[in-house]
Amino acid sequence: MSNRTTSSSTRRGTTYASSSDSPFQTCNCGEPVVMRTSWTSANLGRRFRGCSGYRLMKLKRLYCGIFEWIDPPMCPRAMEIIPGLLKRISRSDSKLKELNKELANVESMRRRATKIILCLLVVWVITIVAMKP
Numbered sequence: 001m002s003n004r005t006t007s008s009s010t011r012r013g014t015t016y017a018s019s020s021d022s023p024f025q026t027c028n029c030g031e032p033v034v035m036r037t038s039w040t041s042a043n044l045g046r047r048f049r050g051c052s053g054y055r056l057m058k059l060k061r062l063y064c065g066i067f068e069w070i071d072p073p074m075c076p077r078a079m080e081i082i083p084g085l086l087k088r089i090s091r092s093d094s095k096l097k098e099l100n101k102e103l104a105n106v107e108s109m110r111r112r113a114t115k116i117i118l119c120l121l122v123v124w125v126i127t128i129v130a131m132k133p
């Protein structure tokens, strides 16, 4: 148990345990290990698991160093393609946001137009009734 950190660092980059067959269920901090997905350009979409203090790596007392990759390294072709796909998704998302804004504007204009038409209809009916001899 005391060599967990050591065995984890020798495993780094070499074993790709599925989350269930990994020897680490808790880290040296005594916390359950967490699974995350990397979004760095070198490891896009690659899952890893380890100490829940991973993001606080610089604060050594909150990160015990337990870390292992779940997925194997990306192939060069995937590393070439995925960033472009992510950019495309991001562009589509912003376009969708824009379109939803426009749709909301059109909806509110439609509601306003309906109110105006109803008002004009009421005025017209009142005028017709009032003009009757």
Ligand SMILES: [Zn+2]
Pocket (backbone or CB within 6 Å): 027, 028, 029, 030, 031, 051, 052, 053, 062, 063, 064, 065, 066
């Ligand atoms: Zn830990």
